[in-house]
Amino acid sequence: MLHFLYSLFFRVALPFVLLRLWWIGRRNPGAWNRWQERLGFVEPSTEPVIWVHAVSVGETIAAAPLVKALLRRRPDIPILMTAMTATGSARARAMFGDQVHYAYSPYDTPGAVRRFASRVQPRALVIMETELWPNMIANTSRHDVPIFLINARLSERSAKGYERVASLVRPLLRSLCWIAAQADEDAGRFLRIGAQPESVSVTGSIKFDVDITEALRSESATLRAQLGNGRPVWIAASTHEGEDKQILEAHRCVLSDFPDALLVIVPRHPERFDDVAALTEKLGLRLARRSLAETTLATDIQVYLGDTMGELLMLYGASDVAFVGGSLIERGGHNPLEPAAWGLPVLSGPHIFNFETIYHRLDAGHGLYLTPTSDALVGCVSELLKDPAVARQSGDNALAVVDANRGALEKVVDGILRRV
Structure with a gap:
C-alpha cells in the first residue's frame, strides 16, 4: 500500500516538479535541457549496459x-552514467567524454522508469551511496x-526515517544483490532496517582511493x-x-592578523556563484573570479571565487x-578526503552526519x-597559518588516514x- 501511495503522490507531484525544473532552468539552462530524459525518453542502447546512478555532483565524482x-x-561492456542534477551530468561528461x-x-x-529501462537495457544497476528509489529498484529487480x-x-x-516506512523500504533492500557498506556502523543500520545479512558486506569507502595525478x-x-x-591561502569548499556570509566575515577577521591572506571560496551549486560574488563585494572584500582566468592575481585581492x-x-x-562546507549549517557536511589526500589540515563545522565515519x-x-x-573557525585558521609546522603535521596525519584506508x-x- 505504501508503494502504491508513493507512486500516486509522485504522479500527482510530477507537473509541479517539472515546473520547478523549468524555473531553475531560467538561471541554469542545463537543468532544463534534455528534460524528456527525466520522463524516460532516452536514446535506446544497442546492447545491455552497466547503469551507474549517482544523484548529484558529489556522488558522480565518487563514482569516477x-x-x-x-x-x-x-x-x-558499455557504461551508462545517470544523475539527477545538471552539475552531476556535466561533471560526468567532463571526466569521461565519449568513453x-x-x-x-x-x-x-x-x-518513466519502465520507459527508461526498456530503452537502456540495463545488464546491472550500480547505485551510489543511499539512493533508494522505490520504482527504480522494483522495476529493475523485476527483470x-x-x-x-x-x-x-x-x-x-x-x-530512523526509513524505519518509519519499513513496509516500503524492506522490500527494496531485499531486492538488492549486494550492499557494499562503508563501515560496520553503516552495515548494522542497513541490517536493522531490513537488509538480508548475506547481501551486506563492509568494503570501506572508495572515496579513500582518491587519485592525485602528476x-x-x-x-x-x-x-x-x-x-x-x-601569501597564506585557505579554501572554503562546497x-x-x-554559511558563505559566516566564512567571508571570518576571513575579514583573519585579515586582521594576515593582511595578505587569500580566501578561495567554492560554492557547492553553480547557480549561487553570482550571489556569493555580490555578497563578497557587499562586505567590502576585493574579489577575483576563477572563470575570468587571470594569469596573475593582484596582490590586493582578498577573495578568489x-x-x-x-x-x-x-x-x-x-x-x-x-575548510569543508555544508557543516556550519545542518547539511551534514561534504567529503573531507580530497583535501586530506593533498596532505592539508582539514577543518569542518559541527554538522558532519553525512560522512560521520570518515x-x-x-x-x-x-x-x-x-x-x-x-x-x-577564525581562531583555527589563524593558528594554522601562524604555525606552518603544526599545519604540516595535521596535514600529514590526514594523509596517513587516507593511505591507511585505501x-x-x-x-x-x-x-x-563476480555478479554481473
Missing part, C-alpha cells in the same frame, strides 16, 4: 574511480537485473604561483547558503588550509579540526564483476 576501473577491466553514455535519471514514477548499492552509507538520522599537481602548482606563492566546474580537487592543491577516522588520526562556530575500490569492482 569505479567507472574507470570498470572501463579498464571490462571494456566490452561512456549519459542521461538524466528518470523521475521515480512507474511509467532479474542485479542491483548493487555501492559505497553505501546510512546515518542514524536516515535509518598532471593535477602541476596544474595546482601553476595556479598557486598565480595566486602568490608567498559552501551553502547560510572558484566559479568553475570540476576544479575543486585542483583548487585544494593550491591552498594551505581547507570524519571520525580523521579525528581519531589527529587530521581534523572541528570548529563549531565561525569564531572558532583498497575499497578493488573490492567493490571485484564484487560487481
